[in-house]
Amino acid sequence: MTPQTIKIVSLVGIVAENKDIARTIRIDLITPALQQGDDVVLDFSEVTLMTQSFCHALISEVIRSFGIDILERISFAHCTPEVRGIVEIVVDYMQ
């Protein structure tokens, strides 16, 4: 099965900080894809910075509602070291 790829830069630009948009991405794109059994790729190519608030609004509720094993079905692609660092923080404290 081909995973659903969500290109973050096309939704928020190169600085991912608007958590209203993060929540919309989660509710409109991530959660429905997971509910219908698809895997999800969050593609961060071209994103230079992401805030913890953005990442929290993007994935924390997914982890809380589906359980931590949902991370087997979500991939984070093309992350800079900074974006990766933020993802790791949020994933860490949600466990």
Place this chain on the structure above:
Amino acid sequence: MKIHIPNSAFLGNINAFIKSADFTDLATLNITANEKWMSVHPVVLCMVAALGLKIRATSIVNQPILCQVFTAASKHYFQRMGMFNFLHLDSKMNITEHEPAGRFIPLTQITNAAELTTFIGDMIPLLHLQEIQAQPIRYIVSEIVRNVLEHSGSTFGAIVAAQYYKKTNTIRMGIVDTGYGINKTISYSHQTTSDLDAICMALTPGITGTTSREGGTDYNAGAGLFFTKSISKINKDLFVIYSGNTLYKLLREKESATVVLKSNPLDDRHTVDTDLPYWQGTVIGIDIKLDEHEEFSKLLQYIREIYTTTVRERKSRQYKKAKFI
């Protein structure tokens, strides 16, 4: 209200400036200034502008803002930073304005997420920063202004200003609101005993005013101020937060010191003043040195360690086992 703009007011000596102010009269704002020379941190301008906005909107007095004619040689700085525009006052100064790029961000009011996104895009070219220098600054502005927009209840949003100081290669920045203040915001979900108690909670990883639940809500985790304080601490920068009658100042670590992040802000090298004139809202001032920074990704590793450990410890303290008898 009375504000006197002194000869000097930076984060190191800002307590004296605040102590000289009187925020009690909500009908008028009377601004006086040192007649010879004034050199102040952008956060001072943000405070004056924020009070001016509030007084203009709420006072029923015919002429609510009175400002002494500035005579100091450095008076043009206040004009260029937009203070008189914010106060709707004629500065009685005629100056030729230059493009602000490379030097400062004038006083800016941010009232919604879209304005914040635009501001974050615009601010880096204005300060002429390289991408590596820009990251922590963008990060801090985004998280703190977000806090204001979401939690402060401020009618006027956040007032922001910044200035680059060539001599010290430092960006000085202020972010100010006249909203509920930290104590009221945190009190929605946690018991607080004082403004200091509330400020400490706000600076602690994983504590948010929106919920008492560990891990926060789907929208808030209680990390923004802790991240900001941590970025300042690792980079050995100054950080000040003032709300209610209390000012907490994170002091610079010595250049030779090995920095260890702490979850309790009172364990950091700091000063506290709990007897200041009551500021209705929150004032944040930061000095960011540009030449001696850890890489942002490395800095995130330090924060990750202490953040995760602190939240896990608190979760385990709250974990209850079934009692079998």
